[in-house]
Amino acid sequence: MDFVFDGQPTGKTIRDTKIVLRGLEQNPKTESRWAQLARAGHKVMQFLSAGRYVGNVVDGKVTLYGGKKKGSKKTASRRKPRA
Numbered sequence: 001m002d003f004v005f006d007g008q009p010t011g012k013t014i015r016d017t018k019i020v021l022r023g024l025e026q027n028p029k030t031e032s033r034w035a036q037l038a039r040a041g042h043k044v045m046q047f048l049s050a051g052r053y054v055g056n057v058v059d060g061k062v063t064l065y066g067g068k069k070k071g072s073k074k075t076a077s078r079r080k081p082r083a
Contacts, residue, residue: 022048026056034058 003021026034026044037058038044046056055064 020049
């Protein structure tokens with residue numbers, strides 16, 4: 001199933017903001033952890049955009065792949081160096 005979203009261009013973007021997502025029901029016969037959930041009776045869908053997996057939904061809970069997580073910054077360790 002394909003979904004098409006038309007976005008609003010911003011001052012930072014000059015390209016088309018159309019996003020196309022393809023939703024695929026998880027095949028429970030594969031070896032992935034998502035298939036294992038499907039075999040256990042969970043509702044699992046994978047989503048692709050431009051041929052890349054971008055996320056999934058399991059029983060209504062969304063998981064997005066890749067990208068930066070909001071608020072995550074690497075900080076220096078506060079441990080004292082070993083002598």
